[in-house]
Amino acid sequence: MSRRYDSRTTIFSPEGRLYQVEYAMEAIGNAGAAVGILAKDGVILAGEKRITSKLLQTSKSTEKMYKVDDHVACAVAGIMADANILINTARVQAQRYTFAYQEPIPVEQLVQSLCDTKQGYTQFGGLRPFGVSFLFAGWDKNYGFQLCMSDPSGNYGGWKAAGIGANNPVAQTMLRQEYKDDMTKEEAAELALKVISKSMETTAISPEKLELAELFLLPSGEVKYQVYSPESLSKLLEKLNLAQPVAEVS
Template sequence: MSRRYDSRTTIFSPEGRLYQVEYAMEAIGNAGSAIGILSKDGVVLVGEKKVTSKLLQTSTSTEKMYKIDDHVAVAVAGIMSDANILINTARIQAQRYTFAYQEPMPVEQLVQSLCDTKQGYTQFGGLRPFGVSFLFAGWDKNYGFQLYMSDPSGNYAGWKAAAIGANNQAAQSMLKQDYRDEITREEAVQLALKVLSKTMDSTSLTSEKLELAEVFLSPSGNVKYQICPPNALSKLLVKIGVTQPAAETS
């Protein structure tokens, strides 16, 4: 039945569905998982890397985590070429706001602006939806630390903990059970890694297959975005007991 209505983004089915948008969401379900957790002293983002070749220069490249501005970062799940376009768009919007008003762009305003762009690609003929979902982590003076999730339709919402990508439903259920208010950043890191270790398709969890990023306030009061280096991530995996015994000896 859907074959009559999925040839164009602008055609509604009799049930009121846009199949092209739903197909884009299905594509994200095949991408590497990403988890975001909001804590009282920061936001934690953890992502599963699908590209794990030994020839990849992992020290200079990231697959899942990107910095938008000094106070905002994102975790990505989906088609990376689509994500690069949207990330560059968000960076330009943030810099334009800073140039115009001499202060950082509020996090939700930045998310809403980018989601307006994504929504436009579901409304006009000759275009297809962006096949990517984002987890936005940021801080501003109005609402403090914030975590938002957006999908190809242009919808977004604020979350205390969220998961995108493969097995996101299972990860979301675990987060719902184990998340608690007033969680610290260190506890959020441990929770995110434990949830990811149980939902990843891979049998072993190593630093080569993960990316961990945090947004928090430095002692001087400035917003800091930090990616955990592989050696520190390996030690952390051993500490919380999610690394396979074979990986601990390496």
């Protein structure tokens, strides 16, 4: 039945659905999981790296985490080619605001501007929606630390904890059960790894399969974004009994 209504982005089905947007969300559901958690002293982002070949050089590049501006970073789930276009667009918008007003762009204003672009691709013929969802982590002087999630329709919202990508219902259920309002970023990082391990449907994971990043304030008041090193990630996984055991050489 849907084939009569899914040939154009602008055609609604009798139920009021846009099938092309739903197809984009389906593409995200097959991508690696990503989780964002808002803590009282920062924001944690975690993502699953799906290694397609052992020949790929992954140690010097990130697949799931991207820095947009000094005070904003994001985690991605979906088609990476689409994500790269939107991330570059967000970076340009952030720099234009800084150039014009001599201060960092508010987090929600940046997210809303990017979502306006995403929504435009759902209402004009000859275009298709971007098959990517984002978790934005940021800080501004108006609202402090923030976590926002956006989907291919252009919809967005502020969240205390959210998951996107594969096994999203499992991640959301676990976050609802274990999230606490007064969590520190260290506790949030531990929860994020537990949720990612459940989303990956495995009890043992290695640093090569994960990315973990945090955004927090330095004592000087400067916003700092940093990605956990493989060594730090290994120690955290061992603490949580999630580390993959080293294979014995016979």
